[in-house]
Amino acid sequence: MADEEEKETPLILQLQRTSSPLPFEIQPIGNVWTGVAHFIAGVIGSGVLSLAWSLAQLGWIAGPLAILVVAFFSLVSAFLITNIHTTYSNPSLTPTTNRSFLQAVHTILGYKNGFICGCLVxxxxxxxxxVYVITAAICMRAIRQSNCYHQQGHEAACEYDNRYFMLVFGIAQIVASQIPNIFHTKWLSIIAAIMSFTYSSIxxxxxxxxxxxxxxxxxSIHGVSTANPTQKAWLVAQAIGDIAFSLNFSLILLEIQSTLKSPPSQKETMKTTSTIAVCITTAFYICCGASGYAAFGDMTPGNLLTGFGFYEPYWLVDFGNACIVVHLVGGxxxxxxxxxxxxxxxxxxxxxxxxxxxSFKVWLLAFDFRVNLLRLCFRSAYVVSTMGVAMLFPYFNEVLAFSGSIIYWPLTIYFPVEMYFVHKRIVPWTGKWIVLRMYSIFSFIVTIFVLVGSLEGLIAKRFGS
Known part of the structure; x- marks a missing residue:
């Protein structure tokens, strides 16, 4: 009788509690190309838009060279990281699969290093x-401005607040964040990768x-000229920081490697994936940076697609910015x-x-799907917090440079090198040990320089000094 009454009641939403656990363990079915899609979706993002500005600060020789050097360093670290996806604990030689960067540091380097790494991760x-919230808001605002200029003329006062667009992007991310885990994001990554190529090409x-x-x-060869040599140094530091941010992918490598099927071994597939993805990414980065710098010279904007005056062809600029927004949802x-x-x-x-x-089964109109309370509450709160910080510091290039500098050396260089030493039992003062140690020290010195320059730029923008 109760069931009959329930059927007669036109409920819009019903809930049914289930005992299903969170779906963490999924059989890996990925290959090189799904791995490349994940990689490109995670890497080619907001950073590509700043590369023309970075080349403008560094000049025609140092700019492309900096991109190549950072890309090479990142690829070296990627090869080091792929080796520690599976480790063995002595004396039983029981294999341990490290499904995340943080898990690998905990397993190989111990609790203290794991704690420090956890904070940085x-x-x-x-x-x-x-950064993605800031970038998406800038691109959505650019679309609105472009349409406004097209409709009302180039002299119209088409100014809009970024916060409204941050809110729109945040709502979209709250919905997208209910995707259970990275194994379910294959198609989202493929779409995001396609969008990356599209807006980069535009x-x-x-x-x-x-x-x-x-x-x-x-x-020019020397880049943007400034009256103050110190200011030039800070701009160079910020440019290198932007490049480092755009090629920082160490945190997602083991996650992507876990999605790959075998045979062949996940390690070999991931090395191939990393090589292909880094080559494609680097080529696009140099092309984007060079074409933007060649077009604008010393007046190169911080965000490439907002530098074409929002005029004609306005529809193409709109489409490019829309592709960025779609990509950032996936990224x-x-x-x-x-x-x-x-x-x-x-x-x-x-x-x-x-x-x-x-988990709870939810019926919404004619559809039913599962909702997990932890997923719903934590992920929604996380998205809201990223929006809040973005509203406080909506400075594109400075935030990119600071973000790239503060974590590039420890996460992309130091921890991968140290884990490789322990995992492969590299003896101190051997040839490989010396080369990798010099590689780490050089990267640390550059990182300190970039961090100081990015902090100077961020404080100057925030407090108007």
């Missing part, structure tokens, strides 16, 4: 979310078209799913009987 993942095309139209290649998830997985796995182990571990 959480900061890195969080700051990436903040940026390159618009830059080349402007170069052809003006009949000259702008820019935000690639990085955030790593943090979501870490926190949720910890919570399930710590509080296995908690009601937040349970």
């Amino acid at each position: 959480y900061f890195s993942l969080f700051k990436t979310g903040v 940026g390159i095309g618009l830059g080349l078209a402007q170069v052809v139209g003006q009949g000259t290649i702008k820019g 935000y998830q690639i990085y955030s799913q790593t943090l979501f997985g870490i926190v949720e796995r910890w919570y399930v182990v710590k509080f296995p009987e908690s009601v937040f571990v349970e």
Whole structure:
């Protein structure tokens, strides 16, 4: 009788509690190309838009060279990281699969290093979310401005507040964050990778078209000239920081490697994936940076696609910015799913009987799907927090440089090198040990320089000094 009454009641939403655990363990079915899609979706993001500005600060020789050097360093670290996906604990030689960067540091380097790494990992993942919110808002505002100028004329006062667009992007991310884990983001990553190529190509095309139209290649060997040598040094530091941010992918490598099927071994597939992805990414980065710098010279904007005056062809600029927004939805998830997985796995182990571990089947109109309370509450709060910080520091280039500098050396260089030493039992003062140690020290010196310059730029922008 109760069932009959329930059927007669036109409920919009019903809930049914289930005992299904969080779906952490999924059979890996990925290959080289799905790995490349994940990689490109996570790497080619907001950083590509700043590369023309970075080349403008460094000049025609140092700019492309800096991109190549950072790309090479990142690829070396990627090869080191792929080796520690599976480790063995003595004396039983029991294999341990490290499904995340943080887990690998804990397993190989111990608790203290794991704690330090954990703080940096959480900061890195969080700051990436903040940067993506800022970038998406800038691009959505650019679309609105472009349409306004097209409709009302180039002299119209088309100024809009970024915060409204940050809110729109945040709502979209709250919905997208309910995707259970990175294994379920394959199609989102493929779409995001396609968007990456699309808007990068638009940026390159618009830059080349402007170069052809003006009949000259702008820019110089030494980059933007400044009256103050100290200010030039800070700008160079920020430019290197922007490049480092755009090629920082160490945190997602083991997550992507875990999605790959075998045979062949996940390690070999991941090395191939990393090589292909880094080569594609570097080529696009140099093309985007060079075409933008050639078009604008010393007046190169911080965000390439906002530098074409929002005029004609306005529809193409709109489309390019729309592609960026779609890509950032996927890119935000690639990085955030790593943090979501870490926190949720910890919570399930710590509080296995908690009601937040349970899933609920939800009927919404004619559809039904599962909702997990932990996923819903934690991930929504996380997205809101990234929006809040983005609203406080909406400075594109400075935030990118600071983000790239503070975590590049420890996460991309230091920890991978130290884990490789321990895992491969590299003897001190051997040839390989000396080369890798020099590689780490050089990267540390450059990172300190970039950190100081990015802090100077961020404080100057925030407090107007």
